[in-house]
Structures are given as C-alpha cells and as structure tokens.
Amino acid sequence: DSGVTQTPKHLITATGQRVTLRCSPRSGDLSVYWYQQSLDQGLQFLIQYYNGEERAKGNILERFSAQQFPDLHSELNLSSLELGDSALYFCASSVADGHYGYTFGSGTRLTVV
Amino acid sequence: DAKTTQPNSMESNEEEPVHLPCNHSTISGTDYIHWYRQLPSQGPEYVIHGLTSNVNNRMASLAIAEDRKSSTLILHRATLRDAAVYYCIPLTGNQFYFGTGTSLTVIP
Numbered sequence: 134d135s136g137v138t139q140t141p142k143h144l145i146t147a148t149g150q151r152v153t154l155r156c157s158p159r160s161g162d163l164s165v166y167w168y169q170q171s172l173d174q175g176l177q178f179l180i181q182y183y184n185g186e187e188r189a190k191g192n193i194l195e196r197f198s199a200q201q202f203p204d205l206h207s208e209l210n211l212s213s214l215e216l217g218d219s220a221l222y223f224c225a226s227s228v229a230d231g232h233y234g235y236t237f238g239s240g241t242r243l244t245v246v
Numbered sequence: 247d248a249k250t251t252q253p254n255s256m257e258s259n260e261e262e263p264v265h266l267p268c269n270h271s272t273i274s275g276t277d278y279i280h281w282y283r284q285l286p287s288q289g290p291e292y293v294i295h296g297l298t299s300n301v302n303n304r305m306a307s308l309a310i311a312e313d314r315k316s317s318t319l320i321l322h323r324a325t326l327r328d329a330a331v332y333y334c335i336p337l338t339g340n341q342f343y344f345g346t347g348t349s350l351t352v353i354p
C-alpha cells in the first residue's frame with residue numbers, strides 16, 4: 134500500500150457519460166497530480182493541484198476537469214466520454230514540489246464502451 | 247523539458263547486475279534526475295534520484311556522468327520482481343513528464 138488511495142479501481146461506462154475518479158493523497162502530502170496512461174500514449178501528465186489550488190496543466194482535455202478539496206483529496210471529472218478515453222488514470226501525491234519524488238496510487242481503469 | 251533517450255528494452259539474467267542507461271543531454275544545471283519503475287498493472291514506483299554525485303539506496307544505485315548528460319541506473323542483483331518498465335526523468339519544474347522508458351526482462 135503506497136498510501137495514495139484511488140477509487141474506484143475499475144469503471145465501465147458508455148460513451149457520452151460522465152464519471153468522477155477520486156484520489157486521497159498520502160498523509161501530509163499537499164500536491165496531487167493526475168496522469169492518464171493509454172496503450173498508445175504512455176503516461177501523460179494531466180494536471181497538478183497544490184493545497185487546493187491548480188498549479189500546472191498538462192495535456193488535459195477541456196472535457197476533463199479536476200479539483201482538490203480542503204481535506205486535500207482530489208477528484209478528476211471526465212465528461213462526454215469517448216472510446217478513446219479508455220485508459221488507466223493514476224493519481225500521485227508529493228509533499229510539495231515533487232523534488233523528493235511522487236507516490237503513485239494503483240490507478241483507476243476506465244473502460245468506455 | 248529535458249529530452250531523454252533510453253533503450254526500448256533490455257534483458258538480464260537473474261541475480262546478475264543490470265545497468266540501465268539514459269541520455270539527457272539537454273538537462274539544465276538544476277534539474278534532478280529521477281528514476282521510476284512501473285511493474286505490470288501497477289502505478290509507477292519511485293526508485294532513486296540525484297543531482298551530481300552518485301547515489302545509493304536499498305533499491306538501486308544511480309551513477310551520474312560528470313557532465314550530467316547521461317546517467318545509469320544500476321540494479322546490483324536482478325530478481326524476477328525487477329521486471330518492469332524503467333523511466334529516467336529529469337525533474338523540470340514540479341511535474342514529471344514520462345517518456346517511453348526501458349522494458350527490463352529478467353530471465354530465470
């Protein structure tokens with residue numbers, strides 16, 4: 134157990150639907166990062182939050198959004214889902230700036246049918 | 247972002263040392279070099295990081311070239327559990343940008 138908790142572990146949904154992925158960071162970590170991993174794209178950085186504020190954006194689609202709550206857990210919202218959104222979604226956390234590395238969760242496998 | 251080049255795949259015999267190379271010729275002077283690995287169906291796992299000098303921890307050693315344009319991750323005795331994709335990532339800013347990594351196969 135890495136200390137980063139992601140729920141659900143698996144999610145199957147239909148095209149056009151909306152889903153929410155949840156991440157609880159490791160205790161004491163203020164930063165949360167979201168990554169998408171698909172077979173043809175590898176691990177893609179989506180977005181970072183630090184202590185409730187958006188810190189950096191990567192290759193995140195406009196149909197996707199995220200937020201970090203006062204208790205530091207984070208949610209990634211994916212809407213108008215397409216078949217191509219099927220992927221593993223990883224959350225990671227770090228104390229602050231990632232200098233000493235990230236701790237990753239075990240991921241949520243999203244399948245869009 | 248600093249660009250990295252790693253072999254797509256490598257093989258090693260079990261209980262032998264493995265040297266995983268990485269070229270990062272565009273790295274800036276303040277970018278730490280991080281290594282992560284990803285076992286099948288799991289999230290990436292931190293392995294080691296360093297700036298200029300060689301580093302050791304319980305998992306591996308990191309040898310950094312004097313000009314910092316390359317580094318080598320050393321697994322002293324490969325085990326079957328070390329079979330994974332290994333990523334070399336210069337930390338630029340606060341975000342890690344993963345490349346394609348090296349897929350390590352450990353042969354019993």
